[in-house]
Amino acid sequence: MKLRRSMLFVPGDNAAALSTAFVYKPDSIMFDLEDAVSPREKDSARLLVFQALRHPAYQEIETVVRINGLNTEFGLKDLEAAVRGGVDVVRLPKTDSADEIHELEAHVVRIEKACGRLVGDTKLMAAIESASGVVNAVAIATASPRMIAIAIAGFDYLVDMHTKRSGGSEPELFYARAAVLHAARAAHIDAFDVVYGDVNDDEGFLREVTIARQLGFDGKSLIHPRQVELLHRAYAPTPQEVEHARRVLAAAETAHHNGLGVVALDGKMIDPPVIEEAEMVLQRAEAS
Amino acid sequence: MRVIKEAIAGTLESSDLLVKVAPSDTGRLDIVIQSEVIKQFGKQIKRVVTDTLDKLSVSEGSIVIEDKGALDCVIRARVQAAVLRGSDSDEADWGKLS
Numbered sequence: 001m002k003l004r005r006s007m008l009f010v011p012g013d014n015a016a017a018l019s020t021a022f023v024y025k026p027d028s029i030m031f032d033l034e035d036a037v038s039p040r041e042k043d044s045a046r047l048l049v050f051q052a053l054r055h056p057a058y059q060e061i062e063t064v065v066r067i068n069g070l071n072t073e074f075g076l077k078d079l080e081a082a083v084r085g086g087v088d089v090v091r092l093p094k095t096d097s098a099d100e101i102h103e104l105e106a107h108v109v110r111i112e113k114a115c116g117r118l119v120g121d122t123k124l125m126a127a128i129e130s131a132s133g134v135v136n137a138v139a140i141a142t143a144s145p146r147m148i149a150i151a152i153a154g155f156d157y158l159v160d161m162h163t164k165r166s167g168g169s170e171p172e173l174f175y176a177r178a179a180v181l182h183a184a185r186a187a188h189i190d191a192f193d194v195v196y197g198d199v200n201d202d203e204g205f206l207r208e209v210t211i212a213r214q215l216g217f218d219g220k221s222l223i224h225p226r227q228v229e230l231l232h233r234a235y236a237p238t239p240q241e242v243e244h245a246r247r248v249l250a251a252a253e254t255a256h257h258n259g260l261g262v263v264a265l266d267g268k269m270i271d272p273p274v275i276e277e278a279e280m281v282l283q284r285a286e287a288s
Numbered sequence: 289m290r291v292i293k294e295a296i297a298g299t300l301e302s303s304d305l306l307v308k309v310a311p312s313d314t315g316r317l318d319i320v321i322q323s324e325v326i327k328q329f330g331k332q333i334k335r336v337v338t339d340t341l342d343k344l345s346v347s348e349g350s351i352v353i354e355d356k357g358a359l360d361c362v363i364r365a366r367v368q369a370a371v372l373r374g375s376d377s378d379e380a381d382w383g384k385l386s
Contacts, residue, residue, distance in 0.1 A: 015304035051361035
């Protein structure tokens with residue numbers, strides 16, 4: 001199971017950022033060709049990202065490219081660069097419907113065949129940035145077996161909803177977060193929470209991480225490298241959780257050895273979901 | 289691919305480079321490289337630049353590079369971007385960009 005707590009945004013036209021982002025060890029690195037790049041630098045950024053994807057430092061980390069929408073003059077060119085560069089995941093921004101994923105997938109298949117990549121190798125994820133996208137989240141999340149994640153992007157969504165960030169417990173994002181999470185869980189894919197824009201406000205960032213983690217988000221989109229370690233620490237299990245997970249797995253192993261389907265630990269039944277949760281706890285602990 | 293007009297790509301920020309291309313007056317390929325790390329990496333930078341130009345079939349033109357300690361992948365990308373911007377072709381041939 002791939003751990004996806006942190007997806008670090010790297011502006012596609014920033015040579016220094018592209019040259020160093022891997023040292024911060026996020027779970028995924030997202031090279032951005034969309035909002036972070038001005039229209040007159042799109043061509044150059046596309047080539048930078050294409051070349052960076054082939055750099056040895058990016059072979060050991062999950063790479064994601066946020067392309068421009070396919071309804072723009074840049075989208076298809078970005079997709080060519082990403083798929084031919086060997087990207088692991090293409091992130092489609094402003095996804096409103098499953099049809100957009102179907103269209104994206106058809107182009108990915110064509111490019112994979114043209115460049116000799118295994119068909120199906122390129123994974124997809126969608127960013128939900130509007131009320132329509134939230135309403136259609138389940139259809140989007142289940143639109144393709146290539147889908148590995150779905151993300152809620154707060155800024156555009158809140159503009160669409162005629163509101164803005166309030167800080168605190170963020171009631172304005174509750175429905176969208178819950179809808180995207182349910183879509184992700186129904187599709188058995190990962191869910192990413194919104195970016196936190198104030199990179200100097202650790203307290204606000206961690207407050208938001210706590211909300212996201214408690215709701216059940218697998219991770220969060222990040223706009224600054226210093227947020228990676230903060231996030232990983234916040235997602236790290238407590239020593240008590242680690243100890244309990246170890247005991248759960250030991251009990252499950254004993255039950256399996258003795259041919260038992262289920263077993264109890266401290267009076268509570270250990271069944272497959274509990275075992276899966278314990279494995280996830282240990283994976284997070286190991287990665288933190 | 290022919291360079292038919294002046295074009296630039298890249299920046300003078302750290303870890304980047306600025307590439308200027310222009311049509312040749314002499315019919316030759318003239319490459320000028322300035323770099324803060326020319327003593328350590330001059331030969332390597334020149335190799336990456338000439339290899340990138342070879343793949344794009346650029347055989348004449350003026351190529352001026354001001355390097356600020358860029359990685360090879362950044363050098364390749366900026367040279368490609370400058371040549372494509374200054375060429376008579378607006379579509380990338382991905383086979384030649386690899």
